[in-house]
Amino acid sequence: MIKTFLKIILILTGICSIVIFTLWYSGEVITDKGVKTFGIVETTEVNISSKIPGRIASIPVEEGDIVVAGRPVVLLEKKDMILEVEKAKAYKETIDEELKERDAYIDNIKAMIRYNQANLRSAEANIENALALLKEKKREWERSRDLLEKGIITESQYDISERLYKSAETMRAYNISQKDAIESQYLSANAQLRSAEASCKVVASKVREADIAIGIIKVRLEDTEISSPIKGIVTMKALEEGEYVSPGMTILTIQDIERFWVRVDIDETKIGNIKINDPAVIEVLSLPSLIFSGRVFEIGGEGSFATERNVKGGRQDIKTFRVKVLIENPEGLLKTGMTGEVTFHGQGNKGREYY
Numbered sequence: 001m002i003k004t005f006l007k008i009i010l011i012l013t014g015i016c017s018i019v020i021f022t023l024w025y026s027g028e029v030i031t032d033k034g035v036k037t038f039g040i041v042e043t044t045e046v047n048i049s050s051k052i053p054g055r056i057a058s059i060p061v062e063e064g065d066i067v068v069a070g071r072p073v074v075l076l077e078k079k080d081m082i083l084e085v086e087k088a089k090a091y092k093e094t095i096d097e098e099l100k101e102r103d104a105y106i107d108n109i110k111a112m113i114r115y116n117q118a119n120l121r122s123a124e125a126n127i128e129n130a131l132a133l134l135k136e137k138k139r140e141w142e143r144s145r146d147l148l149e150k151g152i153i154t155e156s157q158y159d160i161s162e163r164l165y166k167s168a169e170t171m172r173a174y175n176i177s178q179k180d181a182i183e184s185q186y187l188s189a190n191a192q193l194r195s196a197e198a199s200c201k202v203v204a205s206k207v208r209e210a211d212i213a214i215g216i217i218k219v220r221l222e223d224t225e226i227s228s229p230i231k232g233i234v235t236m237k238a239l240e241e242g243e244y245v246s247p248g249m250t251i252l253t254i255q256d257i258e259r260f261w262v263r264v265d266i267d268e269t270k271i272g273n274i275k276i277n278d279p280a281v282i283e284v285l286s287l288p289s290l291i292f293s294g295r296v297f298e299i300g301g302e303g304s305f306a307t308e309r310n311v312k313g314g315r316q317d318i319k320t321f322r323v324k325v326l327i328e329n330p331e332g333l334l335k336t337g338m339t340g341e342v343t344f345h346g347q348g349n350k351g352r353e354y355y
Contacts (some may be wrong), residue, residue: 035273039264041284041327044256045178046230048073052225059251063237067228067254074251076224081345085217092210099207102200109193116186130172134165141165200254232256235346254334260329262294262340265320268303275299280325282340287333296344298324 054076061073067277144161147153238254262282267273274296282292302320326344327334 008187016351035266035270035344037264037266037342039325039340039342041260041334041336041340042263042324043336044232044262045235045310045336046228046232046254046256047250048226048228048252048254049248049250050074050076050226052220053246054078054224054243055244056239056241056251057224058241059237059239061234061237063234065234066232066257067234068231069229070227072225072226073234073254074226076226078221078224081217081221084223085214088209088210088214088217091240092207095203095206095210099200099203102196102203106193106196106200109189109196113189113193115187116182116189119182120179120186123175123182126175127172127179130168130175132200132313134168134172137161137165137168151187176331224253228254229274230256231258232255256331257332259326260334261297261324261326262342264325264342265304266323268319268321271299271321271323275321279345281343282325282327283321283343283347284338284340286338290333290341292327292329292334294325294327294342296323297326298322 028157056074057077058075059073060075061067067073141161141164143151144158147157148158210267212315232254234252235255237250237251238253239245239249276296280294280295280296284290284292300322327340
């Protein structure tokens with residue numbers, strides 16, 4: 001009788017153990033207090049790398065050090081870049097002076113063009129005056145010839161009239177030649193202006209290129225000082241001083257120490273019980289005497305395939321959704337990778353909504 005009783009107890013104990021193990025292994029349980037499951041403590045992890053190639057001059061932190069956001073954690077050698085900046089500045093000063101000289105030369109040509117324009121207008125006016133004088137002297141000469149033929153004036157008086165007429169002709173021809181010369185100078189000055197302006201554009205382009213080159217070198221110079229984007233703890237130091245680093249190569253790894261969460265995978269049959277901002281309680285296995293509070297801040301928008309254990313259970317059609325629970329860590333006791341049991345006590349457990 002006792003043996004039979006003991007056998008029954010052992011069988012019941014085994015069945016209970018199997019049930020408990022199955023529930024624990026599946027990771028999720030719905031109780032009268034909400035959904036309960038296991039998850040992993042995580043935080044933001046930042047890999048510190050360089051944007052530019054170079055040799056490491058200094059890494060003023062060690063593994064385990066706490067760093068604040070904005071603190072320089074890696075310094076690259078920058079002596080060569082400083083020399084590049086100085087050379088680029090010297091070159092720019094040279095072409096700046098060249099550009100000033102060419103601008104002054106253009107201003108002189110423009111002044112010459114304005115002077116020629118004024119002389120050209122004056123020459124055109126002189127030609128008009130000379131033409132009017134020529135016409136007048138021609139009429140006087142023709143009249144003198146008629147008077148000479150009639151014997152009214154003397155030969156010497158006629159000669160004076162003829163000389164005045166020929167002088168007016170000469171003056172008009174001279175004014176025309178002067179206008180042509182001034183016009184030639186004006187056209188030549190305009191050609192010089194076009195050539196000087198084209199040359200000035202080339203130099204101005206070089207000035208812009210020099211400015212861009214200096215800006216690029218200055219940015220690279222700023223990139224020699226690499227700062228931490230977060231407040232955190234240095235968890236890995238992959239390189240040392242003196243080593244050469246390529247862009248994108250991890251130098252340090254820093255983990256956020258202010259923002260932790262527990263990541264859990266919830267069965268799709270239970271995900272409807274969990275909403276954003278739902279409260280949760282977390283019990284960390286390595287800190288059994290403490291209970292942490294948290295809230296849901298992220299629910300995966302796409303389900304993933306069931307894990308292998310669910311496939312073995314014949315539930316290969318059941319998917320899981322990733323849920324993240326923000327957890328308070330005022331004493332800094334939590335570390336990434338810790339296992340926590342999460343119990344959700346959200347509004348989603350109080351009823352269903354129909355759409």
